[in-house]
Amino acid sequence: MNQEELNNKLLEIKDKLIDIERKSDKRIFLPCEAKNAYAVNKFLFEDVPLRFVIATGIDAEDCFEVLYHFSNDETGCVVTVKAIIRDREKPAIESIAPFLPGAEWIEREIHDLLGIDFKNHPNLRRLILSDDWPEGVYPLRKEAKK
Amino acid sequence: MKETVKRPVLAVGPFHPLQEEMEFYQLTLDGEKVVDIDVRISYNHRGMEGISETLQFDQVPFLVSRVCGICSASHPLAYINAVEEIAGITAPERAQYIRVIINELERIHSHMLWVGLAGHFIGYDTVFMWAWKYREPVLDLLEQITGNRNNYGNVKVGGCREDIPNELIPKMLKDLDKLDKKTWMLTKAVLDDPIIHARLKGVGILTKQAAIDYAVTGPTARGSGIAIDVRRDDPYAAYADLDWNVISQPEGDVFAKAVVRLLEVLESVKIIKQALKKLPDGPIAIEVKEIPPGEGCGRAEAPRGETFHYVRSDGGNRPVRHKIRAPSYVNVPSFKASCLGGHISDVTITLAAVDPCYSCTERLAVVDGHNNIIHNYESLHQLSCEKTARIKKEIGAPEWKLEDI
Numbered sequence: 169m170n171q172e173e174l175n176n177k178l179l180e181i182k183d184k185l186i187d188i189e190r191k192s193d194k195r196i197f198l199p200c201e202a203k204n205a206y207a208v209n210k211f212l213f214e215d216v217p218l219r220f221v222i223a224t225g226i227d228a229e230d231c232f233e234v235l236y237h238f239s240n241d242e243t244g245c246v247v248t249v250k251a252i253i254r255d256r257e258k259p260a261i262e263s264i265a266p267f268l269p270g271a272e273w274i275e276r277e278i279h280d281l282l283g284i285d286f287k288n289h290p291n292l293r294r295l296i297l298s299d300d301w302p303e304g305v306y307p308l309r310k311e312a313k314k
Numbered sequence: 315m316k317e318t319v320k321r322p323v324l325a326v327g328p329f330h331p332l333q334e335e336m337e338f339y340q341l342t343l344d345g346e347k348v349v350d351i352d353v354r355i356s357y358n359h360r361g362m363e364g365i366s367e368t369l370q371f372d373q374v375p376f377l378v379s380r381v382c383g384i385c386s387a388s389h390p391l392a393y394i395n396a397v398e399e400i401a402g403i404t405a406p407e408r409a410q411y412i413r414v415i416i417n418e419l420e421r422i423h424s425h426m427l428w429v430g431l432a433g434h435f436i437g438y439d440t441v442f443m444w445a446w447k448y449r450e451p452v453l454d455l456l457e458q459i460t461g462n463r464n465n466y467g468n469v470k471v472g473g474c475r476e477d478i479p480n481e482l483i484p485k486m487l488k489d490l491d492k493l494d495k496k497t498w499m500l501t502k503a504v505l506d507d508p509i510i511h512a513r514l515k516g517v518g519i520l521t522k523q524a525a526i527d528y529a530v531t532g533p534t535a536r537g538s539g540i541a542i543d544v545r546r547d548d549p550y551a552a553y554a555d556l557d558w559n560v561i562s563q564p565e566g567d568v569f570a571k572a573v574v575r576l577l578e579v580l581e582s583v584k585i586i587k588q589a590l591k592k593l594p595d596g597p598i599a600i601e602v603k604e605i606p607p608g609e610g611c612g613r614a615e616a617p618r619g620e621t622f623h624y625v626r627s628d629g630g631n632r633p634v635r636h637k638i639r640a641p642s643y644v645n646v647p648s649f650k651a652s653c654l655g656g657h658i659s660d661v662t663i664t665l666a667a668v669d670p671c672y673s674c675t676e677r678l679a680v681v682d683g684h685n686n687i688i689h690n691y692e693s694l695h696q697l698s699c700e701k702t703a704r705i706k707k708e709i710g711a712p713e714w715k716l717e718d719i
Contacts, residue, residue, distance in 0.1 A: 194548060195399070195611060219542070220529040222644070224624050224637035235637075237611065237622065244548030246611045270529030270644055296356045307364060 169216065171243050177216050178247075184208050186252075196247045205234070205251035206262035212238050213268055218247060220270050225278035227309045232259045232284055236271075253284065263289035281308040324348075324658065326665070328357050337646065339665065346658045351649050366636040371397060371605050372471055374633065378623075379465050381638060384427070386465045387413075387420040388616035389623070389638070395550050396612025396625040397471050401605050409473035409598045410552040414589045416459065416468055417551070417614070418582040422493070423452040424617035425575040425582075428666075429504070432572060435662045436513050437699030441504060448496045451489055458482060473599025483590050490590075494583045501576040512705040514569035517656070518664030521566055524651035532619020533578065534645045534667075537571035539564035544615040555592070558585050568667040604631070616641055659697040 169177075171193065178188060178196070184204040189197040200208055212218050218238035226233040232253040239246055253259045263286035265272040275286045276295035283306040286292060294301075306312055321342050328338035338357070342350035362381060366374050375390035382389065391413055398405065405413075426449035433441025453463045459478050460466035468476050478486075504510055520530070525538040535542055541562035545553040561577040563570035607629035614621045619641030626635040653664050 191608075192399075197609075217526075219526070221620070221622050222637070222639040224635070226626070226635045235624065237624065239547075239620075241542045241547045244544075246548075246613075248611070268529070269527050269650070270647065273643065273647055274639075296359050298356075298359075307361065313364075313367075 169240060169242055171245065174216070174240055174243070174245065174247075181208055181211050194243070194245045196245060197250055198247065199250040199252065202234075202251045202253040202261045205236070205249060206264060208249050209236050209264045210267060212236075212247060212249065213264075216240075220268055221246070223271060223274045223278065225282045225284060225308065227282060229310060230254075231256065232282060234261060234278065234284065236264070258285070259283065260285040260287055262287050263292075265289050280306075282306050283309065321349075324661070326661075328354070339649070341653070341658075341661060343658060348653050348656050348658060348661060351653050353646060353649065355646070363636055363638055366638075367633060370631045371627075371633065374636065375469055375471075376467055378638065379467055381640060382616075383464050384424045385420070385616040385618065385621065385640070387416045387468070388614040388621045389640070390467075390469045391417060391551070392612040392614035392616075392621040392623040393625065393636070393638075394469050394471055394612065395614060396610040396623045397605060397627075399610035399612060400608040400625060400627050401471070401602060403472060403600065403602060405473040406597045406600060407552070407594045408477075408596045411589045411593050412459075412474045412478055412598065413469060413551040414553060414556070415478065415586050416456070416466055418586045418589075419452055419456050419459075421582045421617045422579050423449050423456070425579045426452065428575055428617075429500070429572070432568075432663065432666055433504075435666050435695075435698060436510075437695070437702045438510070438513075441500075441510075444500050444503075448493065448500065451493060455486060455489060458486075470599065471605075472602040473597070475599070477598050478590075478593070480593075483593065487587060487590055490583055490587055494580070497576070497579050497583065501580065504576060505573060508709050509702060509706055510572075511569065512709060513702055514572060514663065515565075515567055517568045517660045518652045518667055519566045520648055520652040522564075524648065525566070528648040528651060529644045530619070530648050531641050531644060532616070533571050533574045534619060534641075534648065536560070536562040537574045537667075538566040542620075544613045544620050548613055550612075550614060552589065553585075556585050556588050558588075568663055571667045605629070618642055619645060659701045662695070662698055 184200055184207055186199040191197065198208065213220060218240050221237040221239050224235040234251045236249040237246055251261060253261055261284060263275055265275055266288060272291065273295055275289055276292060278284050279286055279292055280294055280296045324341035324343055326339035326341065338354040340352040341348050362377060366377055369377060374393055378389040378393050379386040426445045430442040430445035433439065433445065456466065457463050460468045460476055468474050520538045522539050525535050525540055531542065539562060541560050543560040546560050558581045561574050561581060563573050605627045607627055609626040612623040621641060622639040624637040625633050628634045649665060653661060656664060
């Protein structure tokens with residue numbers, strides 16, 4: 169898929185996004201609300217289709233962000249869905265692992281490190297933290313670092 | 315009899331002194347057939363993403379080169395790609411070429427290491443001896459350029475730390491010619507060998523669809539017919555100026571992955587020779603004052619696949635978030651697709667086929683619930699070797715041993 173086709177495809181989901189940020193020809197960021205992230209990711213993976221690279225969880229002080237990185241290997245373009253979770257008390261987002269088995273581990277990892285709940289995840293066991301790590305302590309959260 | 319006893323579980327891992335990372339596989343067996351696989355990782359979680367946030371931008375490359383002892387050039391390079399993207403700077407041309415040379419030398423030694431181990435796992439130690447013998451001069455070359463056999467620590471934001479002296483180039487080219495010949499010999503010997511064909515073909519197949527679903531990269535993807543390679547798709551360093559091919563095979567079995575790796579070694583030799591001949595004169599680094607706020611995605615093709623680094627900066631002197639994704643992180647879960655339905659004697663080589671810093675099979679323990687037989691690593695290795703011997707007999711291969719040579 170060339171760059172133009174990708175741009176046209178992205179316009180199809182424009183109403184689910186807050187914005188389409190083009191940092192360069194090869195780096196596109198798609199900020200969206202957490203409730204739309206599942207649909208946007210499913211569209212990128214199954215309908216465009218792009219290759220899933222990885223997800224990044226970030227504690228951004230006033231909200232949590234989960235970045236889903238996809239790659240369009242024909243043009244070398246990285247498309248990043250930036251899902252914003254505004255509920256700091258009980259952060260949750262729909263899991264994409266049911267249609268994308270490659271995301272199963274990273275969602276477990278983000279759950280461990282940031283305490284974000286991935287709804288409908290097939291197997292949300294601990295991945296990174298040891299068995300005796302205390303419940304409710306999330307090492308990558310800002311309050312844990314202080 | 316309880317349900318748990320009926321389904322025997324094969325425990326692979328988690329610890330072995332040779333491993334860089336601890337992994338623990340639990341294979342559920344039906345007779346000798348693998349029906350389910352569960353993987354546990356993170357026995358050696360070092361919290362590198364957290365540590366990275368406490369270091370300054372120019373200290374991080376030394377940290378990430380220790381993510382993996384084998385991929386100690388690709389991780390720093392992926393990080394540097396991300397930071398240079400944020401800062402909007404490009405390193406001098408000579409530095410770009412040096413980065414290519416070091417990364418390709420790394421690919422050669424990593425692939426050679428894999429070929430040797432793969433030979434060992436199927437009881438073919440001649441391949442092991444050859445491959446590791448020819449790997450050694452590659453490490454010597456790396457030591458001559460960077461001062462280290464591993465953990466080169468040669469890249470920095472804005473360029474490289476050490477130059478390749480021009481007077482070293484003729485010697486390097488000579489060494490590479492030698493390596494080229496030896497690798498051809500090894501490649502032909504391995505690819506023409508009827509026993510290796512019989513042992514690896516049709517084993518541990520990862521279909522193209524499964525490869526997409528599990529988002530695998532590197533030789534694991536290219537062995538399943540997905541011709542992706544960051545060096546070509548999203549060129550960094552000097553790869554866009556050089557002439558080389560992306561190797562891919564459609565079959566998806568262990569043999570296809572072996573072919574991909576062996577032919578990639580030859581491509582890497584080709585790349586390094588071109589880079590050495592074209593190596594431009596000039597400075598190897600530019601001065602970088604500060605990293606502005608922003609976010610960047612850096613990628614590099616490590617021997618095992620795409621290494622992905624995401625860095626976010628707030629304009630200070632440390633990254634506020636640094637995500638590291640090593641290729642094995644997506645390649646390892648694909649065992650769920652490639653091992654199921656396979657034979658227990660093929661598990662070692664199927665797990666080894668994605669090159670997951672492997673060696674953990676040394677801690678294999680099988681409990682056969684039907685007969686209460688306990689297998690350990692030795693007896694499973696024996697099973698694998700016996701299968702090779704059986705095939706040898708069936709296809710009428712000459713019976714000779716390493717000691718006969």
